[in-house]
Amino acid sequence: xxxxxxxxxxILTVGIAVLIGGGLGFMIFQDLQAIQEEEQAIQDLKGKIxxxxxxxxxxxxxEYRAIANREISDQEVAFLPxxxxxxxxxxxxxxxxxxxxxxxxxxxxxxxxxxxxxxSKSAISSVDQVIRLRGTIDEFLSFINRIxxxxxxxxxxxxxxxxxxxxxxxxxxxxLKLALRTFTYSKRIANTIVAIPHYEKKKDHxxxxxxxxRIKIEQKESYTLRTLMGRRDPxxxxxxxxxxxxxxPGNEEARARQDAQVQHLVDQVRILQDGLDIxxxxxxxxxxxxxxxxxxxxxxxxxxxxxxxxxVQRDQVFTFRPITERFTQEVVGPFKELQxxxxxxxxxxxxxxxxxxxxxxxxxxxxxxxxxxxxxRNEFRQxxxxxxxxxxxxxxxxxxxxxxxxxxxxARVIQEFExxxxxxxxxxxxxxxxxxxxxxxxxxxxxxLDPDGLVIVMEIGENYVIFETQGVEIKxxxxxxxxxxxx
Amino acid sequence: MISVNLLPPEYRKLEATPLARFIAIVVGAILVASELxxxxxxxxxxxxxxxxxxxxxxxxxxxxxxxxxxxxxxxxEILAYEARRTAIQQVxxxxxxxxxxxxxxxxxxxxxxxxxxxxxxxxxxxxxPPRERGRRKRGPTxxxxxxxxxxxxxxEFSKVTNLRNAVRKDTFFRDFQRISPPAFEAVIYDDGKVPxxxxxxxxxxxxxxxxxxRMPPPAKKPAKKKRRKR
Numbered sequence: 001x002x003x004x005x006x007x008x009x010x011i012l013t014v015g016i017a018v019l020i021g022g023g024l025g026f027m028i029f030q031d032l033q034a035i036q037e038e039e040q041a042i043q044d045l046k047g048k049i050x051x052x053x054x055x056x057x058x059x060x061x062x063e064y065r066a067i068a069n070r071e072i073s074d075q076e077v078a079f080l081p082x083x084x085x086x087x088x089x090x091x092x093x094x095x096x097x098x099x100x101x102x103x104x105x106x107x108x109x110x111x112x113x114x115x116x117x118x119x120s121k122s123a124i125s126s127v128d129q130v131i132r133l134r135g136t137i138d139e140f141l142s143f144i145n146r147i148x149x150x151x152x153x154x155x156x157x158x159x160x161x162x163x164x165x166x167x168x169x170x171x172x173x174x175x176l177k178l179a180l181r182t183f184t185y186s187k188r189i190a191n192t193i194v195a196i197p198h199y200e201k202k203k204d205h206x207x208x209x210x211x212x213x214r215i216k217i218e219q220k221e222s223y224t225l226r227t228l229m230g231r232r233d234p235x236x237x238x239x240x241x242x243x244x245x246x247x248x249p250g251n252e253e254a255r256a257r258q259d260a261q262v263q264h265l266v267d268q269v270r271i272l273q274d275g276l277d278i279x280x281x282x283x284x285x286x287x288x289x290x291x292x293x294x295x296x297x298x299x300x301x302x303x304x305x306x307x308x309x310x311x312v313q314r315d316q317v318f319t320f321r322p323i324t325e326r327f328t329q330e331v332v333g334p335f336k337e338l339q340x341x342x343x344x345x346x347x348x349x350x351x352x353x354x355x356x357x358x359x360x361x362x363x364x365x366x367x368x369x370x371x372x373x374x375x376x377r378n379e380f381r382q383x384x385x386x387x388x389x390x391x392x393x394x395x396x397x398x399x400x401x402x403x404x405x406x407x408x409x410x411a412r413v414i415q416e417f418e419x420x421x422x423x424x425x426x427x428x429x430x431x432x433x434x435x436x437x438x439x440x441x442x443x444x445x446x447x448x449l450d451p452d453g454l455v456i457v458m459e460i461g462e463n464y465v466i467f468e469t470q471g472v473e474i475k476x477x478x479x480x481x482x483x484x485x486x487x
Numbered sequence: 488m489i490s491v492n493l494l495p496p497e498y499r500k501l502e503a504t505p506l507a508r509f510i511a512i513v514v515g516a517i518l519v520a521s522e523l524x525x526x527x528x529x530x531x532x533x534x535x536x537x538x539x540x541x542x543x544x545x546x547x548x549x550x551x552x553x554x555x556x557x558x559x560x561x562x563x564e565i566l567a568y569e570a571r572r573t574a575i576q577q578v579x580x581x582x583x584x585x586x587x588x589x590x591x592x593x594x595x596x597x598x599x600x601x602x603x604x605x606x607x608x609x610x611x612x613x614x615x616p617p618r619e620r621g622r623r624k625r626g627p628t629x630x631x632x633x634x635x636x637x638x639x640x641x642x643e644f645s646k647v648t649n650l651r652n653a654v655r656k657d658t659f660f661r662d663f664q665r666i667s668p669p670a671f672e673a674v675i676y677d678d679g680k681v682p683x684x685x686x687x688x689x690x691x692x693x694x695x696x697x698x699x700x701r702m703p704p705p706a707k708k709p710a711k712k713k714r715r716k717r
Binding site for chain 2 (some may be wrong): 006007013014017018021022024025027028031032034035038039041042045046048049051052055056058059062063065071073076078080123141144145147148149153155156157158159160161162163167179183185189193211216217218219220221222223224226231232234236237238240241252259332334342370371483
């Protein structure tokens with residue numbers, strides 16, 4: 001191998017030095033780059049820390065505000081049903097229909113067109129229904145009033161009333177269409193609910209109270225119907241045949257009859273006047289128990305008189321002008337005054353006591369045990385009149401009132417069930433699966449009696465069958481009288 | 488001149504490293520040694536220390552972030568409550584008690600049994616909600632319509648206008664913004680009942696926008712300045 005020359009050695013030496021130096025320089029450069037990146041990262045993190053710190057500084061104020069919202073949340077949504085409670089909506093409508101007297105013929109969801117394309121992003125959602133029903137104007141008014149006064153908000157968004165037909169009972173019933181909207185909310189307000197330390201102590205902080213004062217809780221408005229007083233159905237054609245003057249053959253008997261009728265009404269008005277005078281006396285004396293009894297009696301007289309007057313006006317009973325005039329002057333006029341007096345007296349009536357509630361409850365329980373559904377429902381009707389549908393009672397009686405409402409509902413369901421006239425002709429009992437023959441149809445446990453699915457066979461025993469309908473279980477023994485289960 | 492060294496190699500004078508190469512080696516060695524020193528300082532001191540600072544800052548950030556997220560979650564919860572509150576206020580405010588309206592309206596029609604001012608009976612009554620406006624349109628201008636058609640017990644048009652006035656003056660009308668002029672047509676009956684003639688009419692009432700009581704009053708436009716003509 002030839003030796004390198006001096007020049008070559010020099011170049012080699014320099015080259016090696018440059019290579020090593022360059023390599024080290026590159027590594028130093030890389031480290032400096034890394035340092036710069038780390039410094040940049042530190043600056044970014046400091047910025048983020050500052051932002052997070054701003055949020056952290058607001059924690060105390062936000063905690064108080066969140067606590068204030070959580071504490072009043074239940075009050076705010078008091079008139080909205082939860083999503084899980086919406087199933088009661090139809091049951092409520094059915095109850096109102098029964099209480100007011102309308103008959104529901106159809107319920108369908110409301111397919112409303114929306115003008116905009118955006119979907120609703122509201123915190124609460126709505127449920128829309130269209131109902132078709134039939135009833136008198138008074139019944140319809142009572143129905144929508146019950147709906148609007150219900151503790152859970154239900155809005156009437158549209159309705160229509162058309163001319164009706166007079167039925168066999170001389171009442172004019174109309175076809176009615178009604179669109180309702182109710183609202184639901186989800187109890188889950190947010191995906192993450194932060195646990196606030198020392199929550200109970202912070203609840204009493206002045207900042208929480210300050211937020212409570214700022215937050216306005218919506219109250220649901222309600223309305224009490226004006227007492228109907230001979231107000232005619234405006235959808236009835238009021239044109240009538242000309243009035244007779246009372247002169248001429250054949251009119252004497254009719255006139256005498258109508259005279260007797262108007263005299264009876266005048267006497268009823270006088271009885272009511274005397275009754276109200278007694279009420280005033282009892283009130284002045286402070287005899288509240290006798291006052292309640294007298295008010296109840298006067299109310300019955302008032303209702304009976306009102307029904308008679310309405311029938312007279314609706315059926316145009318009085319066809320002689322002098323009798324019509326006497327009716328207007330001596331019955332209708334005084335009746336209006338008596339109605340005002342009754343209204344005033346009602347407002348000063350004390351709430352129904354626990355003792356009275358217990359008495360009604362006991363009578364209803366006895367009727368339930370005796371399976372006398374008509375009597376039970378009658379008692380409940382009287383209870384409703386006395387207590388103004390369970391609203392004018394002392395706090396201690398509310399539980400009893402709720403039980404009575406439940407008993408009434410069960411009695412109604414059982415009465416409807418009994419109209420089916422079920423007959424259990426045979427039972428084939430087996431531990432593995434029994435069969436009952438009801439009205440000629442073979443049924444096993446879980447089967448529905450009819451296509452509508454309202455009555456289900458719950459249990460088949462050796463000599464009995466338990467049916468379930470609308471939440472009520474009814475036991476029927478083969479060949480014996482039906483037995484019911486108490487609430 | 489050619490020179491030959493006859494001495495055996497062990498007796499020959501050693502040659503010194505050439506100066507250029509020597510300088511190159513020394514400079515190279517110094518350079519490399521310096522760079523090594525710098526590298527060691529930068530890598531093992533500066534870089535390590537800055538990485539430790541970054542680690543500590545990162546840990547601090549994670550801690551703050553958790554608290555910050557909790558604060559944001561609280562804010563989100565508060566906003567959700569307020570959104571629900573607003574929705575509930577809208578539901579409650581945009582509500583008309585139709586049982587009250589209908590009760591008041593039936594009283595107007597009945598007019599306490601008086602037949603002199605007007606005497607009517609109805610054929611149809613319909614309440615319709617407002618039509619939904621498109622996305623680009625501003626808020627609703629009407630809360631819906633209340634339409635009724637019926638008959639007056641006489642062909643005198645004044646009775647129908649009396650009814651219209653009675654509707655306008657009653658508390659029933661406070662939720663409405665306008666009532667249409669009456670559509671009127673005389674009708675004759677031949678069934679023996681009285682009255683034998685009647686006036687068929689119809690009205691449409693426009694409701695104010697739902698929740699109108701809570702809306703702020705419209706801002707008054709400033710009066711325009713009139714220019715003087717010279």
